[in-house]
Amino acid sequence: MSLSQDLVQSIIRQDILLNDLSDQELAEFCQQANAAYRDGNPIISDQDYDFIYLAELNKRLPQHPLLHSVEPEGQGFSDEKVLLPEIMLSTDKAYSWAEIGKWIERVEKACIEIGIDITTLSIKATPKLDGFAGYDDGQHLYTRGDGKKGSDITRVFDRGLQVFNLSDRGQGAGEIVVKKSYFEQYLSSDFEYPRNFQASLIKEKSLDEKAQQAINDQAALFVPFAQLPVWQGSIVELTKNFENIVTEVLSLVDFDVDGVVFELTDPTIKQHMGANRKFHRWQIAFKENKDKAQVRVLGVMPQVGRTGKITPVAELEPTQLSGATIVRATGHHYGLVKDQGLGVGSIIELTRSGLVIPKINKVLKPAPVQIPDQCPSCGELLTWESDFLMCLNHVNCPAQVIGKMEYFFKILANNDGFGIATIKKLYDHDIRKISQIYTLNQSDFINMGFGDKTSANLITQLQRSTTEQIEDWRFLAAFGVNRMGTGNCENLLRSYTIKDIFTLEKTQIADIDGFAELTAALIVDGLANIREEFGRLFHYQFNLELTQLSINANSVLHELSGKKIVFTGKMQGSREVMKKNAKNLGIQIASSVTGKTDYLVVGDKVGQKKIQAAEKFGLTILSEQDYLAMIGE
C-alpha cells in the first residue's frame, strides 16, 4: 500500500492528526518519511519523526520492523552493496537522566559479574553528530547501509573532502557533516535541512557548485569519531554533574549535534557487555531533543500565581514523554485558552526538553472553552491585561498571599521547612506576612498544630536564615517586586545601597544602565508597596553581604569600569571568582555578545559563534591572561 500524495501532505501539515490515522496508514507514513530521510530529502524534521510518528508507531505496533532493525538506505545509490570492514551498529538512546541511570545500573551489574570496581571506570562523552554516517578504511569510504553492507562512496574524497582536524584517512567510523555556522550563512537558502545538503555531497550525479565550494572551504568534512573532542570522567562525576556535562559537550563542536554519546573505555568491561543486534551495550546516547506528543485535554483549571496572574493548567490523558508520565501541563497565559481553543476535548502539542517541565506548545484541534470570570481563590472579578487574565486583589487574595510568602523563602534559599504545605498551614492560622513568621516562637508553632520536633526545626531554620550570610540583592529579590528579579536587584544595588533605594526617583533608576523608564516606574511603585514590610524584616538583622558600589566606592575608576564583558570557554581560574572580581571593579558581565559588548574574554574550547559575533561587532578579544593582566591580577 502506498499513501496518496495528498494524504502525506495533510499529515505533514497536521491537518490530519495521529488519532485519525489507521495503524496501516501510520506505518506507511513512517516508512515513507524514513525512506525520504535516507534519500537525503526529509519530508519532516528528525524530531517529529522520532517523537511523534515513530513514538506512536511504537505504541500501536511495537513489533513493526521499522522499530527493530538498522534500516537499509533506500534509493539514491545504484552501486552494489559491499560488506563493511566492521559491523556498524546504531546507538541506544536515552531521553532522561532516569534512563541514563538504568544504563549505569546495567554497567554496575556487569562490573560485579567480572569483579571490576565501578568507581575506577572511566566514561567518555562526545557530541552525537547529526550527519551522514560512513566508514573509512583508508582506501574506501562506505555508507552505513544496513549496518553490515553499505555502498562505496569514496568519490566524496575524490571530490576533495577533508578529514576533520586535517587528520589521516582510515580512522574507521564517523560522519559527513557541515559546519553549522557555514550552513546558516551560505547554504540554508538552498537546502532545507543540513541533511539534504550532506546527501547531495555523496550522490553520483555531478556536484552542485555550492557543495563543491563547501568542500573547498573545508566546511563540509568527514569527522571520524576518534577525532571528536571529549569529556572524560568517573561515574560519580557524571552523576553529580550530569546537566553541566551535557551542556558542555553539546557546545564542543560547530556541527549539528543531537545529543551526547556516553561510553565506557575499559576494554574488559566493553567485551563483557558486548552488543545485541542493534547496538553496543557499553554505549548510550543522551538525546536532548525536544520530546513532543499530541495529547487530549481532559480538563482546564485556572491557577492563581503570586502576582495575580491566572494560568491555565490542563489535565491530560496520561502520556509518556521523555521517560515520564505526564498528566498535566501549564499554559503560559489565558490568551492561549481564548485564542486557540484550549478546552475540554481539545488536542494539544506538548513539548518537553530534557529535564524541563512539559509545556503546551500549541492547540492542534480546538474545543469550546470556559473562561473563568472570578478568581478561584478569592472570588474577585478577573481582568484582562493583554493576553493575561489577572486577579487584581493583590492584598487579600489567599493564593497570592501564600504564593508571595512561599516565594520569599524560596529565593532566600538558606533554610528548609517553609515549603508550600507549611505556609498554607500558617495562612490558616492568620499569618499573612513574612514579618509575622519571624515573631513566632516554638509554642506558637505547636499551638498551630505542628509537631514538637517540626516546631523546633522551624525555629532553628528561621534563626539560620538570619545568621547565615546572604547577598543583599538576594534578600531584596525575595520580596518578589515586579521587575525586581535577582539580576535587576544586583544591578540596582551596585549604584545605590540597600538603605537608599526606597528614596529613589524614577529618573535616578532609569539613569542606571539596564533599566528602561517603564521598568524604573514599576520599581518605584513596587518598592513603595513593600517599604513597610521591608523595614520590619530588615530589623531582624539578616546577615547581609553588601554589594560593592561600582562608582561611589572607588574614587579612582578602573579603566574597565563600566565596560561590558562576556566570558566564554573554559577558564584556568574559577569563573565564579573571575565574575566576582570583575563586578567589584564595576565591570558588567553579560552572557551573550551584542553590539553593546566591549570585550570578549576567551578561555579554552570556545564556540565559533561567539568569536564570529565578536568579529562582526568589532570588539576586542582578550585571552584570559591578557584580561587578568589588565585588571592587575
Ligand SMILES: [Zn+2]
Ligand atoms: Zn484572587
